[in-house]
Amino acid sequence: MEDPSKTETTDFGTWVKNVWQVVEGIPHGCVLTYGEVARLAGPGGSARRVSQALRRAPRGMKLPWHRVINSQGKISIPADSEGYAQQKSRLEEEGVVFLNGKTDLQKFGYAGALDRLLWGEESG
DNA sequence: GGGCTGACCTACT
DNA sequence: CAGTAGGCCAGCC
Numbered sequence: 001m002e003d004p005s006k007t008e009t010t011d012f013g014t015w016v017k018n019v020w021q022v023v024e025g026i027p028h029g030c031v032l033t034y035g036e037v038a039r040l041a042g043p044g045g046s047a048r049r050v051s052q053a054l055r056r057a058p059r060g061m062k063l064p065w066h067r068v069i070n071s072q073g074k075i076s077i078p079a080d081s082e083g084y085a086q087q088k089s090r091l092e093e094e095g096v097v098f099l100n101g102k103t104d105l106q107k108f109g110y111a112g113a114l115d116r117l118l119w120g121e122e123s124g
Numbered sequence: 125g126g127g128c129t130g131a132c133c134t135a136c137t
Numbered sequence: 138c139a140g141t142a143g144g145c146c147a148g149c150c
Contacts, residue, residue, distance in 0.1 A: 033132090033133090034131075034132055034133080035132075035133060035134095038132090038133095046132075046133080047132040047133055048130070048131095048132050048133085049132090050131085050132075051130070051131040051132060052130075052131085054131060055130095055131065065131080068131080069131090070131080070132065070133085071132075071133060071134085075131085076131045076132075077131050078131095081131095083131075087131095
C-alpha cells in the first residue's frame with residue numbers, strides 16, 4: 001500500500017515544512033548555511049531545495065530567513081536587492097559582524113555557537 | 125513529453 | 138583566492 005514515491009523522505013511538501021522548522025529553530029545571533037539546513041531538515045533534500053523552501057514560505061510566518069546564508073558565509077542575494085539590506089541589517093542587529101561582506105561561520109555558525117556556549121568565548 | 129531556470133554545494137585547476 | 142564544471146530536483150513554459 002505504501003507507495004515508495006509518497007513516503008515522508010520523498011515528500012517534498014513535508015520536507016519543506018521541516019526546513020521552516022529548522023530555520024525557526026536557529027538561535028539568536030547565529031547563522032546557518034543552506035547545506036546545513038538541508039541536512040538538518042532531513043534526507044531527500046539539498047541546498048537548492050532550501051532556497052525554494054524559503055521563497056515558498058508564507059509571509060505571515062515571520063521566518064528568520066536572514067539567518068540562512070550560503071556556504072561562503074556571504075549573502076546569496078544580489079546587493080542590489082532589498083533582501084540583501086534586510087538580511088545584513090538584521091544580522092548586524094543580532095550581533096553578527098560582516099567582514100568584506102562576509103560573516104565568520106566559525107564564530108556565528110551553528111557549530112561555533114555550541115562551541116562558544118561550551119567554551120565561553122575563551123580569549124578569541 | 126522536452127528544455128531552461130534557480131536565495132546552492134563540492135571538487136578541481 | 139578566482140574561475141570553471143558537474144550535480145541536484147522542483148517549478149514553469
